[in-house]
Amino acid sequence: SSCSVSSGQYYVSDDCSSVTQSPCHPLSVYAGNMSQYNNTIFYFIGTTTINDNVTMTAVKNVTLHGLDQSPSIVCKKGVFKNSVSVFYSDHVTISSLSFSYCSLKVVSCNNITITNSFFATWSGDVDLTNAFDLKISSSVFSTSYSVNLKYNALPVCSSELLHYSLILTNVNFTTGSIIELEMLHGTTYNVSIIFDQVEYCANPHIISVGGLFYFLIINSSFHDVNDGPGLSIDFYETRYYTNPGIQLTSTFILEDSQFYNNKQGLEIYGDEYLLGTLCYN
Known part of the structure; x- marks a missing residue:
């Protein structure tokens, strides 16, 4: 079994010779057992290359933060599918980092934050499955x-009915990027979703609903989708576990938002019975 690091701060760079702070090492030195780090901040300086998959499992209070003006993480082609993975963890933050050729996977975690970060260059996936109380802010997803x-x-x-949140604030999906939101949780819990100042353009997207939710879109824009609607939501009867004591009633609010230069505007569709359970505002 591995030893656990109780707390600390560490510096990460491919070129630690130019870094005055210590301890500083290439990411590969830490990546051998990232799961030992709790209550830890990793400061990234300059360029960091990921040659092998980086995995964190059951960690708490871990931050990956870019420290200088242009901190970047570049993934080699062989690891782009699962570059950085986080499982069964709590309070993990990614901030002020630029990712190239990288993918991010988060599964069964709580209190995940992605802020002031840039995902660019070539195709990659950001897979967030049961990432509860997730916040993404001041970030850009581009180039596929x-x-x-x-x-x-x-x-x-x-x-009791559990409540979780998904909040996107000042997030830009540029040409080539795509968002897919799929809710398959029935009434096992409620997801409160807020899209505030979200800009989405160019690619069709998928929002599929088979679960209990509150969804507010405000101060956002959906534009230049040439082969579909600016925003499309598909409601369908859940085939997954449903708590018999909880009625499936959800709320969708669209406020102060714009649709333009799309083949279609707003599209909401599903079975007549299911649409009758939805409150529109």
């Missing part, structure tokens, strides 16, 4: 990046 948000039913039903 696919952001996949998925909520699955919990394996154990709670006697």
Whole structure:
């Protein structure tokens, strides 16, 4: 078994000879067992190359933060599918970093934050499955990046309705990027979703609903989708676990937002019965 690092701050760079702070090492030195680090901040300086997959499992209070003017993480072609993976963790933050040729996977985690970061250069996936209380802010996804948000039913039903959040603030999806939001959780919990100052353009997207939610889109724009609607939401009857004591009633609010230069505007479709359970505002 590995030893656990209780807390600390570490510096990461491919060229530590130019870094005055210590301890400083290439990421490969830490990546052998990232799961030992709790209550830790990794400061990235300059360029960091990922040659092998970096995995964190069951960590708490870990931050990956870019420290200088242009901190970047570049992934080699062989690891682009699972460049950075986080499993069963709590309070993990990624901030002020630029990713190239990289993918990010987060599974069954709580309190995940991505802020002031840039995902660019070639195709990559940001897969977020059951990432509860997720915040993405002041970030850009471009050049064929696919952001996949998925909520699955919990394996154990709670006697009380659980509430989780997904908040996107000042997030830009530029030409070539795509967002997919899939809710398959039935009434095992409620997801409160806020898109505030989200700009989305160029590619069709997928929002599929088979679960309980509150969804607010405000101060956002959807434009230049040439082969589909600016915003499309598909409601369907959930085939996943449903708590019989909770009625499936969800709310969708669209406020102060713009649709322009799309083949179609706003599209909402599904079974007549299902649409009758939705409150529009």
